[in-house]
Amino acid sequence: MKSESPSIHFVDGCIQKPFLPFLPKKHIRDTKDPDFLFYSVFGKAEHVEFDGVRIFYTGENARPDFNFCDYAISFDYLEFEDRHLRYPYYLFSESFRSLCKNERQAPYSFTKEHCARKFCSFVVSNGKADSIREEFFEALCLYKHVDSGGRYKNNIGKCVDDKQAFLSQYKFNIAFENSATHGYITEKIFDAKLAGSVPIYWGDSSISKPLAEYGGGLNPKAFVNICDFKNPKEAIEFVKFLDSSDGAYLEMLNAPLLMDKDHDEIFDRQLAKFLDTIFSQGRQKAYRRGFGQWRLNIETRYKKFQRTRRILTQITHLWRLVLSIPKSIIKKLVLLARP
Numbered sequence: 001m002k003s004e005s006p007s008i009h010f011v012d013g014c015i016q017k018p019f020l021p022f023l024p025k026k027h028i029r030d031t032k033d034p035d036f037l038f039y040s041v042f043g044k045a046e047h048v049e050f051d052g053v054r055i056f057y058t059g060e061n062a063r064p065d066f067n068f069c070d071y072a073i074s075f076d077y078l079e080f081e082d083r084h085l086r087y088p089y090y091l092f093s094e095s096f097r098s099l100c101k102n103e104r105q106a107p108y109s110f111t112k113e114h115c116a117r118k119f120c121s122f123v124v125s126n127g128k129a130d131s132i133r134e135e136f137f138e139a140l141c142l143y144k145h146v147d148s149g150g151r152y153k154n155n156i157g158k159c160v161d162d163k164q165a166f167l168s169q170y171k172f173n174i175a176f177e178n179s180a181t182h183g184y185i186t187e188k189i190f191d192a193k194l195a196g197s198v199p200i201y202w203g204d205s206s207i208s209k210p211l212a213e214y215g216g217g218l219n220p221k222a223f224v225n226i227c228d229f230k231n232p233k234e235a236i237e238f239v240k241f242l243d244s245s246d247g248a249y250l251e252m253l254n255a256p257l258l259m260d261k262d263h264d265e266i267f268d269r270q271l272a273k274f275l276d277t278i279f280s281q282g283r284q285k286a287y288r289r290g291f292g293q294w295r296l297n298i299e300t301r302y303k304k305f306q307r308t309r310r311i312l313t314q315i316t317h318l319w320r321l322v323l324s325i326p327k328s329i330i331k332k333l334v335l336l337a338r339p
Contacts, residue, residue: 006279009034009050013042014057018092022268022275035283039069044313045306048299053286055278059089061184067298070288071278073271075183077206077214083288085274086183091267093187095164095194099257100264102194108254110196115246119144120172120239121197123163125151129178132202136232137174143240146174167195171249172224172239177203185216189223193257198249200239202226210259217263222255 007030008023010016019038038055039047041062047054048068056069064072066083075088090096122137137153140146147170149160160166167173173192177184180203189207192199201207205227209215220228224242229235242249260266278286289295 006036006282007034007052008036008038010038011043011046011050012039014038014040019275022272024279027279036279036286044310048303048306053278053283054289059092059186061179061181067289067295068302070286071274073274075181075185077183082274082277085270087267087271087274088183088185090185090187090190091264093190095187096190097264099190099194100261103256103258104261108256110250110253112246112250114196114253115171115249118147118170119243120146120174120200121167121170122146122148122153122174123150123160123166124148124153124176125159126178127152129176130180132226132232133174133176133178136176136200136202136226136236139232140174140236140239143236144243163191164195167192167197170197171243172200173197175199175201175223176226180204182206183214183216189218190257193222196253198242198252199223200226200235211263211266217259218257219255219259222252222257224252 005026005028006024007028009029009031010019016038034050034052036053036055037047037050038057040057041060053071054069056064056072056074058064058072058074062074063076064074064084066072066080070083072084073087074084075086076084077086078084120140124133127134134153137146137148148155149158149163149166151159173195175188175192177186177188183204183206185204185207189199189201199222201223202225204216206214207216207218207227208220208225209217211217224235224239226232226235229238242252289299
């Protein structure tokens, strides 16, 4: 007989640590048949092997599929009964949490000394993003050199070890998302602001709308938003203006980034309530995927696909291993195998 405490498991790249403060105090871990399963977009799609209540979480630009999950936590502005909660990835980041604490405690007090820093930084390791990021970087470099400290477009001779320390040396930081999708906001803009660098942002076009209006809740006076301009060229002209005007630059640098000082608490209360509602119902009542024949047929096909994919992945890895073995060793093995 199962314990009254809910059993929980995490698979497919979904990490338990960020969720710990929001889980029932008396929950237990069950890796075989958990009541509630958290899963993400990584790993080997292990979630299909579990029949309990599935809770999908993503910090990536990916949509939840409610045919396979009962509940989802994502960055989307989506209302679907009690099955979805918007809780963007940045809410788990250290830079965001530190920024919230700082902005609650005291206003910014940057001075003219901060106007004498180097021009602009760029820290990116993923080169497979929207081309606008590379194009903007190259265009801004035509005005002044932009120091790139990531693996992508690196021009300082090495990759930076401490991103915050690196960003703090510059007046501006190119804080572009990998892609632009409504609601998709990561830690990049908060990394820059926390370091005392004005973020040059591109991504979610609703980022400067209030939270209550399906927006990101960030102050438009605290960063350069590419979406506010007709094209990147106009945005660069504005960056040039800020770079040449200490007063305008300091006004933006000292502006709080968060419209709501309790920004983090608003989301945390929602997450606590969302999960408590799920866990308090128990396994059977919390189940939402449904038992319709069409849905069950879809899941059966999905399970077969994922199992086949895992087998093909294993074969591919084995084949690559074989190809990496020197021919001389293979010849010796063939000779030894002969009768």
